[in-house]
Amino acid sequence: xxxxxxxxxxxALVAALFLLVVPTAHAATGAxxxxxxxxxxxxxxxxxxxxxxxxxxxxxTFRPTGGSTAACAGLSxxxxxxxxxxxxxxxxYPGNTGGRVCFRLVAKTATASSDPSNEACKDLPAxxxxxxxxxxxxxxxxxxxx
Numbered sequence: 097x098x099x100x101x102x103x104x105x106x107x108a109l110v111a112a113l114f115l116l117v118v119p120t121a122h123a124a125t126g127a128x129x130x131x132x133x134x135x136x137x138x139x140x141x142x143x144x145x146x147x148x149x150x151x152x153x154x155x156x157t158f159r160p161t162g163g164s165t166a167a168c169a170g171l172s173x174x175x176x177x178x179x180x181x182x183x184x185x186x187x188x189y190p191g192n193t194g195g196r197v198c199f200r201l202v203a204k205t206a207t208a209s210s211d212p213s214n215e216a217c218k219d220l221p222a223x224x225x226x227x228x229x230x231x232x233x234x235x236x237x238x239x240x241x242x
Contacts, residue, residue: 128197128218130154131182135203135210144205149178153202154185155212160195161222168197178204194222 132152138144153175156168170188187197198217203210 127184127186128199129182129184130199130201130216132201132213134181146179148205149203150206151178151204152176152180153204153209155200155202156185156187157198158187158189158195159198160189160193163193163195176201189220194220196220 134146134149135144154171154173156171157165158168159165168187168189170186172186173183176183176185185199189195189197196217196219198215200212200215202212
């Protein structure tokens, strides 16, 4: 049987296609539970009834480890119902880097929006591979007769 020789151009094409299908980064989706105390007054001190709150806008930023802060990707939902005081929101972040995610809320009525709330942040660990398993060591001992 003759050996198979492939042209260099073909091998380069195969290598390029391999790079296209092998992912270079892993995205992780994280569910965060955000809770808050609803505002009970307007900025002038007058009472704000719970029924007057029409919703909350969620503001989210993510700063990957060693990177720059940007708006969260895949934030869902970005608006919450007015009667809530806790909600679960989902974001997508580059899991291979980890980083810091921060949330703020803006309360809304039919006629106005509040200033943003305080910022609540959480550090997210970078995803790392699981350790190898079933490691086996084989020792071969040879002796020489004299």
